[in-house]
Amino acid sequence: MPSKKALIRRPGPRLAEGLVTHLEREAVDVGLALEQWEAYADALRTHGWETVEVDPADDCPDSVFVEDTVVMYRNVALITRPGAESRREETAGVEEAVARLGCSVNWIWEPGTLDGGDVLKVGDTIYVGRGGRTNAAGVQQVREAFEPLGARVVAVPVSKVLHLKSAVTALPDGTVIGHIPKVDRPSLFPRFLAVPEESGAHVVLLGGHRLLMAASAPRTAGLLADLAYEPVVVDIGEFEKLEGCVTCLSVRLRELYA
Numbered sequence: 142m143p144s145k146k147a148l149i150r151r152p153g154p155r156l157a158e159g160l161v162t163h164l165e166r167e168a169v170d171v172g173l174a175l176e177q178w179e180a181y182a183d184a185l186r187t188h189g190w191e192t193v194e195v196d197p198a199d200d201c202p203d204s205v206f207v208e209d210t211v212v213m214y215r216n217v218a219l220i221t222r223p224g225a226e227s228r229r230e231e232t233a234g235v236e237e238a239v240a241r242l243g244c245s246v247n248w249i250w251e252p253g254t255l256d257g258g259d260v261l262k263v264g265d266t267i268y269v270g271r272g273g274r275t276n277a278a279g280v281q282q283v284r285e286a287f288e289p290l291g292a293r294v295v296a297v298p299v300s301k302v303l304h305l306k307s308a309v310t311a312l313p314d315g316t317v318i319g320h321i322p323k324v325d326r327p328s329l330f331p332r333f334l335a336v337p338e339e340s341g342a343h344v345v346l347l348g349g350h351r352l353l354m355a356a357s358a359p360r361t362a363g364l365l366a367d368l369a370y371e372p373v374v375v376d377i378g379e380f381e382k383l384e385g386c387v388t389c390l391s392v393r394l395r396e397l398y399a
Contacts, residue, residue: 147193149192155199160225160228163301196237208258209389217247219255249283255283256274266293297329318334336364343358352371
């Protein structure tokens with residue numbers, strides 16, 4: 142049966158020191174960020190997701206962005222090797238968490254680098270962004286891990302944003318959505334819908350037609366509501382200052398074996 146578990150990790154006291162690559166650094170209110178994170182976790186639980194909190198990694202400023210540490214396909218957890226060396230200590234606690242949940246655990250090995258934010262799954266197609274955090278060896282290791290399980294891995298260039306999922310995500314019907322100025326090659330996606338705001342490109346599928354979205358994309362929320370989707374809006378403004386979005390604050394585990 143499908144599972145509805147979501148890994149989350151609370152923000153640490155050094156959050157404001159998190160890496161910034163494509164944005165000018167802004168002051169981050171760590172107290173407000175914790176409130177926003179708690180509201181995000183509440184939204185997941187309200188819509189039927191069991192949250193599994195990974196042990197804190199308080200010495201790692203970016204550890205709240207738990208999506209970057211592991212990629213799930215079916216019951217297999219691929220522990221990443223983040224492209225930023227300062228983030229590599231984040232993976233140990235996540236590895237322990239997925240092992241406790243009964244996942245089969247694999248790893249990205251040197252010289253490969255992979256951030257989970259560079260991986261977009263649409264059915265059995267896995268798009269992997271090749272950019273600043275994920276290298277060619279990392280893409281190849283994703284192929285080696287998941288293609289024997291029936292996945293099709295498609296490499297996608299990423300140069301305008303931090304991660305592939307900073308540019309695009311997908312709706313429940315498989316349509317990929319993105320803000321055109323931030324997408325390198327829209328033509329690589331069979332069905333593509335342009336949205337009017339950068340943060341509108343980021344949705345988490347909650348089940349049915351419900352989409353978790355950032356409050357900073359009201360026009361996109363209106364567009365998707367007009368297409369018969371149900372936006373569930375959360376304010377993650379403090380995390381957006383660190384190039385975070387709704388996808389990177391959790392890892393959704395949908396296919397755990399009973």
